[in-house]
Amino acid sequence: QLLLQESGPGLVRPSETLSLTCTVSGASISSTTYHWGWIRQTPGKGLEWIGSIYFTGGTYDSPSLKSRVTMSVDTSKNQFSLLLSSVTAADTGVYYCARPNVVEWVFDFWGRGIQVTVSS
């Protein structure tokens, strides 16, 4: 069974960079033809797709966040990561990593989510 777990700081100061990692267990991060995704849920915008990354490092980003998002993958650790720069209170919310299993861009497997608060 594929399991995903988000990790990272729960509190980030305004203007700093949010850094999250998703650890994959139950399968190799390289074993899929699908993209690994980051999705967040904020009070202001609800569910919002941040971006997705392939195990080779190719990425797709949301246009509204593109200038602030960096994603990477570490196949040796079976992990992929998200950096979101210049955060504000509007970035406060629950961040999920997820992956499709049947069709691309539809997410069957989700992590439990991690609450991130942007505050000084």
Add this chain to the structure above:
Amino acid sequence: EVVLTQSPATLSLSPGERATLSCRASQNVYTFLAWYQQKPGQAPRLLIYDASNRATGIPARFSGSGSGTDFTLTISSLEPEDSAVYYCQQRKSWPPITFGQGTRLEIK
């Protein structure tokens, strides 16, 4: 960007009743629409993909229909555990993948 508008915002029904949830897309997404269920404190759970295909392990009382810009999620006979927020999501026009704002279903 495709905007998904869900209605109603809240639905309150009794066990055994039929629930009908709507999702309208701002442009044609063909049948590239999915539905998720989210309970408090949990990640979304995939119910339906490509408008009418049930995901693995989803009970038959959940069904989806529609194409183009108008879609429906139907729960044929409500159970108490169906109380949740339901979201639609399109994958036709990306980036970005977009979600609706959700319909809250309350079971009386």
